[in-house]
Amino acid sequence: MxxxxxxxxxxxxxxxxxxxxxxxxxxxxxxxxxxxxxxxxxxxxxxxxxxxxxxxxxxxxxxxxxxxxxxxxxxxxxxxxxxxxxxxxxxxxxxxxxxxxxxxxxxxxxxxxxxxxxxxxxxxxxxAVGMPGVTAWYGLVKIIEPKAGETLVVSAATGAVGSAFAALGKARGCRVVGIAGGAEKCRYAVEELGFDACIDYKPHPDAHSLSKAVKDACPNGVDGYFENVGGMVLDAVMLRMNAHGRIAVCGMIAGYDGQPLPMAHPALILVSRLKMQGFIVSEHMEVWPEALTELATLVATGKLRxxxxxxxxxxxxxxxxxxxxxxxxxxxxxxxxx
Amino acid sequence: MxxxxxxxxxxxxxxxxxxxxxxxxxxxxxxxxxxxxxxxxxxxxxxxxxxxxxxxxxxxxxxxxxxxxxxxxxxxxxxxxxxxxxxxxxxxxxxxxxxxxxxxxxxxxxxxxxxxxxxxxxxxxxxAVGMPGVTAWYGLVKIIEPKAGETLVVSAATGAVGSAFAALGKARGCRVVGIAGGAEKCRYAVEELGFDACIDYKPHPDAHSLSKAVKDACPNGVDGYFENVGGMVLDAVMLRMNAHGRIAVCGMIAGYDGQPLPMAHPALILVSRLKMQGFIVSEHMEVWPEALTELATLVATGKLRxxxxxxxxxxxxxxxxxxxxxxxxxxxxxxxxx
CATH class of the missing domain: 3.90.180.10 (Medium-chain alcohol dehydrogenases, catalytic domain)
Incomplete structure (x- = not known):
């Protein structure tokens, strides 16, 4: 004992x-x-x-x-x-x-x-080859449903989910842009995780300012967004979503500590004909084998480090x-x- | 000339x-x-x-x-x-x-x-047999995808879209609840349009109060919501959405006149694993023949008056x-x- x-x-x-x-x-x-x-x-x-x-x-x-x-x-x-x-x-x-x-x-x-x-x-x-990896896989493959050449954005980019999302998005021929807190994380995202660009949200005082940075990093707009944080970051990216964009909602950590954070521009769901969908990966056990196989292969081949x-x-x-x-x-x- | x-x-x-x-x-x-x-x-x-x-x-x-x-x-x-x-x-x-x-x-x-x-x-x-009818059809059939026995809610219930939505929802074996402005409209919704219940939003000062009325009218929660107005009504219904609920976003008229109206509780998209999707019916011409056929039949048979x-x-x-x-x-x- x-x-x-x-x-x-x-x-x-x-x-x-x-x-x-x-x-x-x-x-x-x-x-x-x-x-x-x-x-x-x-x-x-x-x-x-x-x-x-x-x-x-x-x-x-x-x-x-x-x-x-x-x-x-x-x-x-x-x-x-x-x-x-x-x-x-x-x-x-x-x-x-x-x-x-x-x-x-x-x-x-x-x-x-x-x-x-x-x-x-x-x-x-x-x-990468567990719950966070499968989370990235489900949001990308089943909700965002990306096409080659599209632009994808993920918040909390250097976390376990964001890292896997980058490798999975690149494997599908997409431009993948991260959002993270701090220059060091952003450097790591681009140099080691394969992101095409990474935006440091910390210098931005509001969603409007951050939204301009998203525009610079995504000159063709945003087709798919994987949301890990909510709040100002969500507001900023929504302003740059292309028509028929898809948003997989995985986390709203920005609102956990206190008052619920509102969404500034819900009318964009209509104006840009967006799909937003929340999910919990444990409710979709049927995709785990397929997702884990792809993730393990990305790790074994050095594409996800x-x-x-x-x-x-x-x-x-x-x-x-x-x-x-x-x-x-x-x-x-x-x-x-x- | x-x-x-x-x-x-x-x-x-x-x-x-x-x-x-x-x-x-x-x-x-x-x-x-x-x-x-x-x-x-x-x-x-x-x-x-x-x-x-x-x-x-x-x-x-x-x-x-x-x-x-x-x-x-x-x-x-x-x-x-x-x-x-x-x-x-x-x-x-x-x-x-x-x-x-x-x-x-x-x-x-x-x-x-x-x-x-x-x-x-x-x-x-x-x-009913035109753009508003097809709008109701698309949101219901392609986004909400109702199952018999589910509870559906529509705002602006007595308008052209809402009226068609009620008939289409009842034809699929659903409980259909309307939200409208005023007792007269609500009476009309139930007595003539076939709604199972209709909520007058006017006496409610805020989303919290309206949300209680939605709970009373929808004892099993809300599985599908067709949004025509936005603002407080959207906030109220979102609080009552069941897990895996679907929201078709067709109108956000509440925000047309001035400052954009925020959404109070976007975290519910995650918590209740909701799908929200905006659409414009003119982008989906492929469904018009099927939709118009069903709508014309509902009118001809007196089920949509x-x-x-x-x-x-x-x-x-x-x-x-x-x-x-x-x-x-x-x-x-x-x-x-x-």
Whole structure:
């Protein structure tokens, strides 16, 4: 029975989230029942959607219950198994949460998946070849439906989703433009992630100003937009959407901390005959195999070379998560647990 | 050469549109060239989209040029023809504009179409069996894609588009709820147009209050919404959309007169995984035959019994148009020209 350190949600944020919303708890892993597997986590994934779960109000998912282990994707290895399909040493991906070990009912569909680490590093199954990669794939392929030669824009461009979006968009013959916070991130986007251009939103005081920068970076207008942030960035890009443009809405992180942010010009949906569609990738499990295959190939062939920002130890998870919300990470934010 | 009275746009509105934006002009119809047809208009259609055209700024169409005859749909009869497919007495529908006669290049695709008035009154080709009817059809069938048993909502419920929407939605086994201004319109919606319920938005001071009325009228939430007005009504309905709801955006008339109206809760697009799509029916000519066939059948079988509000004489068009914008009409607003 190994000792298991866990992070639970202690209290809900009022305004901005902070490390004080979380609490460390130390337990022991329980003995396995028939059909269960004990997984030792190597990496915990930190993702923006977790901020939405911290709030009380109904979002698309139930709020994270207080006093329970924070939800989260994990990769690791099987250390003990009472399930015929898993054996000690298997590399697995699952939703183990913010803790060092998890006990998984392995018969539950989608609960635990074996992965191959020959060509893809284990941690990538939480990023480029995992939920964030499939998120980019779904928004691009199923909502934006790009044609070669079109111009695509993605916000939070250097994050796990944005990085994958760039590689997937370039593979389809599109011009791909990122929006990110800071010159360093923008340089990284162009030099390492393959973006054709990247706009630093930080010097822009308002949507009007940012919109001019979008115009400069997208001389033929914007055909497809992948929205990770909302607020001023959404307003700015909407002003540059071409007729019949498509907007995949994946995140509205700008509005998580307080009052809901309005959309300045909804009449553009009509004027430019836009399609805007929100989605959650976990509701579209049918596309995962196809998407993961393409993403793994992009990684194996060096066309998708994502970076990771790695915090060490479960105790560092709260601070690392707040850093992610503030954009301090470059690429996929992980916590290394071994 | 008959005398032809025309209404031209004289100056652009500052804030609200008014009859003083228009000017009457009297001319003579020119002699016909080969391939042309002279049409005497029986009815002129007045439609909300015309308000958008009066503004200077680029909308989805070029602005209406100053000093030229206002654009508009017309039905009438051929009085003289130099085109082999048309002869005097033919009933026709076209875009003749705000005038008593028009000279039409009948070879131009879509410029002039012969219609059958055996089962459908001529004026209906400007409403239920015309552009407004096809508009309702496109938004419902191609964007909302309703399933039997779902709940649909339409704003400006008693107008030409809303009336057709109700009949089309009921034909698909849906619960159809209208939103309109005033108790009289709501009574008409339920008693004559077949709406299951109709909400009078006028007593509601804000979106929150209106949203409660939407909840009462739609106990199972809203699956499909057809938006004709924007502003507070859109905000109110969005709060009641079910997961995976669809919003067809056809009009944003609430914002035509001044500052753009924001959307209060765009994050709902993500939270409820909504699809919002703007459209202009003239860009989808491929659906017109199928749509018109269904609409004509609904009229012929008494399942769609639209009302008309009819002003007399071309001189009354500006005042009638302002009345339409203020919601003074019941059903399709027409101007009778003979």
């Amino acid at each position: 190994p000792q298991n350190k866990q992070i639970v949600l202690d209290n809900r944020p009022v305004g901005e989230a902070s490390p004080a919303n979380f609490r460390l708890r130390v337990t022991e892993t329980p003995p396995l029942q028939e059909g269960q597997v004990l997984v030792r986590h190597h990496y915990l994934s930190l993702d923006p959607y977790m901020r939405g779960r911290m709030n009380e109000g109904k979002s698309y998912a139930e709020p994270q219950p207080l006093g329970e282990v924070m939800i989260g994707g994990t990769v690791g290895e099987v250390v003990e198994s009472r399930h015929p399909k898993f054996k000690p040493g298997d590399a697995v991906v699952g939703m183990g949460g913010w803790q060092e070990y998890s006990v998984v009912d392995a018969d539950q569909p989608g609960a635990l998946r074996k992965v191959d680490t020959t060509h893809v590093p284990l941690s990538y199954y939480l990023g 994502p970076r990771e920002t790695i915090a060490q130890g479960i105790e560092s998870a709260p601070e690392a998560f707040i850093g992610l919300l503030k954009g301090r990470n470059l690429g996929k934010q992980l916590v290394k647990l071994i | 008959p005398q032809n009275k025309q209404i031209v746009l004289d100056n652009r509105p500052v804030g609200e549109a008014s009859p003083a934006n228009f000017r009457l002009r009297v001319t003579e119809t020119p002699p016909l060239q080969e391939g042309q047809v002279l049409v005497r208009h029986h009815y002129l259609s007045l439609d909300p989209y015309m308000r958008g055209r009066m503004n200077e700024g680029k909308s989805y169409a070029e602005p209406q040029p100053l000093g030229e005859v206002m654009i508009g749909g017309t039905v009438g009869e051929v009085v003289e023809s130099r085109h082999p497919k048309f002869k005097p007495g033919d009933a026709v529908v076209g875009m003749g504009g705000w005038q008593e006669y028009s000279v039409v290049d009948a070879d131009q695709p879509g410029a002039l179409r012969k219609v059958d008035t055996t089962h459908v009154p001529l004026s209906y080709y400007l409403g 639209p009302r008309e509000t009819i002003a007399q004489g071309i001189e009354s068009a500006p005042e009638a148009f302002i009345g339409l914008l203020k919601g003074r009409n019941l059903g399709k607003q027409l101007v009778k020209l003979i």
